[in-house]
Amino acid sequence: RVNGTRLMETLHSTCEFGKAHPWGAHETETGMARLALNDDDKRVRHWLIEQAEALSCRVTVDQMGNMFIIRPGVDNSIPPIMMGSHLDTQPTGGRYDGILGVIAGLEVLRTLHDHGYQTKGPMGLVNWTNEEGARFPMVTVSSAVWAGEIPLETAWNCKEVTPTAGQEPQTLKQELERIGFLGEVPASYSAQPMAAHFEIHIEQGPILEDGGLKVGVVTGAQAYNWYEIEVKGRDSHAGTTPLSARRDALLAASKMIVESNKAAKEFSGLVTTGIMRAEPGSVNTMAHTVRFTLDARHPSDEQLSKMVSRCREVFKKVAEEDSERGVEVKWTTLTENVAVQFDKGCIAAIEESADEVCARFEETAIGRKLWTHLTSGAGHDSCNASKRCPSAMVFAVTREGMSHTPDEYCSPEDCIASADVLLGAVVRYDKA
Amino acid sequence: RVNGTRLMETLHSTCEFGKAHPWGAHETETGMARLALNDDDKRVRHWLIEQAEALSCRVTVDQMGNMFIIRPGVDNSIPPIMMGSHLDTQPTGGRYDGILGVIAGLEVLRTLHDHGYQTKGPMGLVNWTNEEGARFPMVTVSSAVWAGEIPLETAWNCKEVTPTAGQEPQTLKQELERIGFLGEVPASYSAQPMAAHFEIHIEQGPILEDGGLKVGVVTGAQAYNWYEIEVKGRDSHAGTTPLSARRDALLAASKMIVESNKAAKEFSGLVTTGIMRAEPGSVNTMAHTVRFTLDARHPSDEQLSKMVSRCREVFKKVAEEDSERGVEVKWTTLTENVAVQFDKGCIAAIEESADEVCARFEETAIGRKLWTHLTSGAGHDSCNASKRCPSAMVFAVTREGMSHTPDEYCSPEDCIASADVLLGAVVRYDKA
Ligand SMILES: NC(=O)NCCC(=O)O
Numbered sequence A, B: 001r002v003n004g005t006r007l008m009e010t011l012h013s014t015c016e017f018g019k020a021h022p023w024g025a026h027e028t029e030t031g032m033a034r035l036a037l038n039d040d041d042k043r044v045r046h047w048l049i050e051q052a053e054a055l056s057c058r059v060t061v062d063q064m065g066n067m068f069i070i071r072p073g074v075d076n077s078i079p080p081i082m083m084g085s086h087l088d089t090q091p092t093g094g095r096y097d098g099i100l101g102v103i104a105g106l107e108v109l110r111t112l113h114d115h116g117y118q119t120k121g122p123m124g125l126v127n128w129t130n131e132e133g134a135r136f137p138m139v140t141v142s143s144a145v146w147a148g149e150i151p152l153e154t155a156w157n158c159k160e161v162t163p164t165a166g167q168e169p170q171t172l173k174q175e176l177e178r179i180g181f182l183g184e185v186p187a188s189y190s191a192q193p194m195a196a197h198f199e200i201h202i203e204q205g206p207i208l209e210d211g212g213l214k215v216g217v218v219t220g221a222q223a224y225n226w227y228e229i230e231v232k233g234r235d236s237h238a239g240t241t242p243l244s245a246r247r248d249a250l251l252a253a254s255k256m257i258v259e260s261n262k263a264a265k266e267f268s269g270l271v272t273t274g275i276m277r278a279e280p281g282s283v284n285t286m287a288h289t290v291r292f293t294l295d296a297r298h299p300s301d302e303q304l305s306k307m308v309s310r311c312r313e314v315f316k317k318v319a320e321e322d323s324e325r326g327v328e329v330k331w332t333t334l335t336e337n338v339a340v341q342f343d344k345g346c347i348a349a350i351e352e353s354a355d356e357v358c359a360r361f362e363e364t365a366i367g368r369k370l371w372t373h374l375t376s377g378a379g380h381d382s383c384n385a386s387k388r389c390p391s392a393m394v395f396a397v398t399r400e401g402m403s404h405t406p407d408e409y410c411s412p413e414d415c416i417a418s419a420d421v422l423l424g425a426v427v428r429y430d431k432a
């Protein structure tokens, strides 16, 4: 068993780096704003290196700033079994999304260390850079580069969404350099091979809580694509330009967003716009340019593709037929991720471990199984990892299914249970 | 007649302060970004003081930074006839909106000076602060304070729409202080009375050009109100929050904007959203807060009020019945301006002057009258002035009716014609 007290203390103490948005009276009742590669991310990364060194682990930083922490095993000629997640957060993020995965991985290494437990092969922890895609709008970008899914240069050149006051938007590479985490080792599965990749994450949905369950064994993730849509019209005077003479980019963009929601309903998928910017931004001047994002998701690759095509169709129609003198619409793909099936062997290791951990909660179980299989609604670094090594995930209960919000919450009991499932799974996988 | 060459040279040379957005090859083919009280506005204000002093005029700066430039007449116990407009611009503004009015006023004073022409009463020029409402979202705010329509403190506390990089949003008063234009004289019609207020402005609409006309005699302006709408929902994960569980502030705001356009059509008015901001602004997180502006206009006060009520109704409906788990919507009034009728005496002076100036273009007229009465679609400082002194306006031809855009254009011939109409009007009004 992991040391649960230490797990929770470590998690909350690292949240001092980047805590934000208090929502309750207790000092841990805040959210996070630790955007990838900002100063707080730098601080928590240095902290992580110290912890790794205290366990006599080797730390490697690759060209994407991914941090690989390896605890040697008996036979170090074979690749390590890795536990991985991310330490970056949303701008209004919580204390568990990503963070629980890394801190639980560290806790597993600490537990092995405390007991002097020798694994057959090496075992380790990876902190993936910019998983959220919140600062640099390419989600799980660094595990994608590792997996050979995205060229290094494309990822390096990705520009931040919200520039710091007084600065040009920085690229991911510039920020890696600035905080001293631009490593020299190639970000690649061939340079840093893994025997397997296990990840704990909060569910971020309501199924476990609603079902009174303790653990999710994740068998795969739905497909999702991100786009930036640029709508170009004409700036002109709000008081003197007749409606019929307008090329109003903001009105057209609003119509498109409403239409995209209809498409999501039609295909039983999800479509979300989280960012929208209008230029020049004056009360009495129509916007000449609006840029907005689309996050489109579906469990089926084919249905996702159809839903996005429907959006393209209706946006074109709005631009050409329902915007008075017309606007132009341009799509840029930010990221595309097919649906993923995780590895049977990794899933089996997690199932066995979940059986054992859930036995602890027998009293509340009344004969029911306290874990279930789940498909992830969110994308995760494990999805990229799974392209190059056996992978699977453990989901922890999330209060009201709420995530990407400051009061995102996973109880200590549930954090600890999921960490114990992880410990049991990696030790089993190593043995096998 | 004014000195047309000097008028155009002065206009373009002052546009060096704040020029932006080139759209053609010639050096004058740019727009402007001289936002109220920025460094370029400070420079052009200092330039204006120099010009006034060169004409031996007295310059008074009031508590709103309004600049009153007075050329003495024979009897200086009576208030001055003023020509007024504004030197601030939109962020993507042109070279004529406001600027033509101030520079033409100066040209009239210069012409009187050149000829040693003694007016009966004093005659002057006023540069009104932040007419556009583009930087500080209260339109024609400083003439409104002068007219006693808005309390000084309310105007002073108005915060800028787009803060400078790295700064808190500044208030109008802070910026007046910073650029050294916070005067001590009360901004009030009693401290700075006017015998009349005349203003040249570009039409900003297509009627003069489409009719092959040279001059507009403006008899009034339509009513218009500005609001900021705040929509509050809940931030949550774009990949794991079912559509039915959402409180998506951005989707709701988009629906409201689409509905406001329907209301504008229904009431044959105008409704425009020029600013929209979503927080926190992340691709995979729903916005918890969206703020957008509404600029609503109608020639009839009653119809404007009905159109805005319709917007309130439909926004409430979107918030309560068409936003899944619901959002909250809050209205803040930024400015409300009733429809205005200008003064018959001022209008008559302009008509007579327009008759004389248009006679110049007899060849193209083929018997037609080359000026017409117009109602202004835009608001102007003259609307506020008209509450406290006789006022009227001259409109100049605007290419394709386009304004609040960098390639806004009024030909030298049309600029000069309108300046001559102004000269004739103020001299006539002084005589009478
Ligand atoms: N798990 C998580 O919230 N990561 C961000 C990727 C996504 O948007 O699904």
Ligand SMILES: NC(=O)NCCC(=O)O
Pocket (backbone or CB within 6 Å): A237, A239, A284, B097, B131, B132, B133, B139, B140, B204, B377, B378, B379, B380
């Ligand atoms: N004339 C002008 O464009 N001023 C701004 C006031 C308005 O929005 O009507």
